[in-house]
Amino acid sequence: MAVSSAGLLTACTTSPSDTASTFVAPDGPEVRDAETRRKPGTVRDFTVSATAGTIDLGGLTVATWSYGGHLPGTALRVKAGEVVRATLRNGLPDPSTIHWHGLALRNDADGVPGVTQPDVAAGAEHVYEFTAAHPGTYWFHPHHGTQLDRGLYAPLIVEDPAEPLVYDDEWVVVLDDWLDGVTGTPDEVLAELKQGMAGMGGSSPAGHDMPGMQMSTSPGMAMGKHTSMGAESDLLGGDAGDVKYPHYLINGRLPAAPATYVGKPGTRLRMRIINASGDTAFRVAVGGHRMTVIHTDGFGVEPVETDALLIGMGERYDVLVTLADGVFPLVALAEGKQATALALVRTGPGRAPAAAVRPAELERRVLDSAALTPADETRLPNRPTDRTLRLELTGSMGRYDWAINGKAFDPKAITAIRAGERVKIDYVNTTDMWHPMHLHGHTFAAGSTGVRKDTAIVRPKQTLSTIFDADNPGIWMIHCHNIYHAEAGMMTLLGYQH
Template sequence: MPPITRRALLRGTAALGGATALAGLASCSRSGGTAVGPTAPAVTAAEDARRRAGGQLVTARLTPRPVTLDLGGRAVDTWAYGDAVPGPLLRARAGDLLRVEVDNQLPVDTSVHWHGIALRNDMDGVPGVTQDPIGAAATFRYEFTVPDPGTYFYHPHSGVQLDRGLYGVLLVDGPDEEDADQEWVVVLDDWVDGTGRTPDQVLESLRAGGGGGHGSMAGMDHGSMMGGGGGMQSRLLGGSGDVRYPLYLVNGRTADDPATLRGRPGQKVRIRVVNAGSDTAFRVAVGGHRLTVTHSDGFPVTPVSTDALLIGMGERFDVTVTLGDGVFALVAVAEGKNGGGLAVVRTGAGTTPGPDAWARHRGQPALLGADLTPTESVRLPDRAVDRRHDLVLAGTMASYRWSINGRMFPDDEPLPVAEGERVRLRFVNRSMMFHPMHVHGHTFALATGGARKDTVIVRPMEALEVDLDADNPGQWAAHCHNIYHAESGMMTTLSYRA
């Protein structure tokens, strides 16, 4: 029997059972009003409004299953959506209907969450909140309209399965795409599965005070940690993460046998960067080049040039570079940890960078997503805030418990909202760990600067405010995208009420 996760126990769902439980969300309330369930008429109405004339049907199939993967000279046993990581690249145009059949060949329940997509609530892929889990040997069809152009990705929302090979990229094209000669998709990951530990064993070790399976950190609070990744701290983020990873990947390859990205001198390349890691922020740079940041979490920003970009778990950035002549390192430095990923950019003759090329970029100045400003086309219209919610983020390494507003999911207090409201969320970080906070089903605007995002880093002992328009009814997860924090309680629900 698969282990019962906190999500499977959400508010008595297991006792109610199946579709009855999800429909039952519409009759239970601890915060006043009636909850709008995932299958409510308002959810269907919002989906109908996203449909566009001329939209096409795009179909795909995902088969999560146990596999043996070659990560670049090292074979590991893991779970994946195919014979490689990342999984299959999915692509559609804004307004298309995406239909994905999921055939679960894993020995446990799973799900698929479509990270960053403002989709219909019953397709969001959060067991116990929006759907029943997909059982072993069972199938499930996800079908929804993709409304906004951008770079997105998909992954399970079941336990710590994201920290295996279960992730892939979803690209949604718009009518006015970036003018570039080439496009590269670059996916970053921290890797432990098949190296002597599974992610579930890592989580068990953290809960036992074992510091992610390497060394002993029992009884230590995050306020006194120097970071689980190798004794360093991030200059920009404070803490570095809880798990010490033996491998870091770029497009499924280690730095010992990196992927190669080929181009020609003078070409303008659009690079879509996704951080699919579970516990690691990455500092990304291309040796000898400047990066021009054009999009954050799918939405355009006022272009800004930088030597390096710091990307939290779950964040995505589009950048452009004009390629020089030679061989260069595209590096992903594991922030505050002792390691990094590497890909090789080759436009001509030259020596291939060594596997430690990432180390030369450690600590260099970097841009954060919160530093960006939106283009006028995606700026939220000015209006008064109708409702405010504080989300106080706290946690301890001693018992490895992470909470929002003093409660651990699923014993959280949902955050009530009503359709049509402008809602301000104030993330207040009272821990010494950074938290990339992700809100499902919506994009928000940073209250200072206004950049549109769905995932944003909240640094230790700081507060950050975001605004969103409550225009997508349902029950929506809001959580830290450190998967070990989310699975240990740092999650709540943005709960539409009628």
């Protein structure tokens, strides 16, 4: 396929037979060769059981789906270079898969049904086997419908055998927005967003302006059982989210019965923070403390102190905190939604803060990845760009027609790249909503600083330029990590040509 003089290549629509002949297969020899180059080490065996049952959120018991009956699921831990061999046992009533979020792994282990593997049917098993080549904070979840917005998620921690950091202890912190088993199911949410918003008359390109409706700008104005309008955030550049959640969780617990880290004063604590939510960015702070940011999405950054962090869906941050003496709140403010999640840090006696506490740090210095600089060892080397792709993020809340380049996801429409290329992707957000864009199987250098990421915030009416090296053959997904935007159509595929 020819490339224009501007370096732009549009998606080519292929039949299944064309795809097989044109693009590297997820289990093809190129994929196997790439895995061999990762020099697989010791094999570590795990079993991940997806089950339907009840979960106690801390005084509130809900019927949901989870990994092993835990929320979050039990973290998997390996050392960089080891091989993860994980058997998914699907005890759910529906098909499912596992996507290993953030890892540059072999394509046939990526967990995208109909693209890299078939569905794992109810009652069936599937073995994922891949080398975890790069240390970092990762996580796993289904890549099937809206299942992510239930309880199906867990951390995957890849430890560095030659860890250069000095710290005393570690705490994995998983953030989530929650409605499953309380006000409905994620499938009901998606149906309401698709049908309910359209039934209210559609929208103009501006997003929330629907003719014939009396609009309000009050935060969190309810438009339906699950739909929230008017959730606004200056940090996100406008609309903050689509869905009205009754609860926000840290490590599966409500603020009334919070998860608690217990340690000693003076402890140098590494916190690995994962946003596993479906529709919510969080502003995170530890009362009475500053955080030193050391990694984002598994890759090192030049250390920088901050009072709070803005974390979009799918993003991860590692921070260091030196703990004071007492009891302190770890608060995750649901950005634009006027509610918080809470956990506690306890290093001594004292009364726990109120469940609705909002420490002053939330309103001080707030960083996101745009303010970070990559560590020298994680910076992409300078070289010319071989190919530029323009991905316009399109759609509106009113029509709920989220898409890329004006087209909803089509698994037969694959944008071609070639192994060895330096690829630039310009995410051009034409909408009034922010989008956390996630690239499977690779990390990219984002924005003007070149910080290494696999998921990054693209604000309304702005463009985020990213660069990555095409060094992991296969067919890979790019999508918004707002689960409802993705399921409405804001997904597309990249494929390595033979």
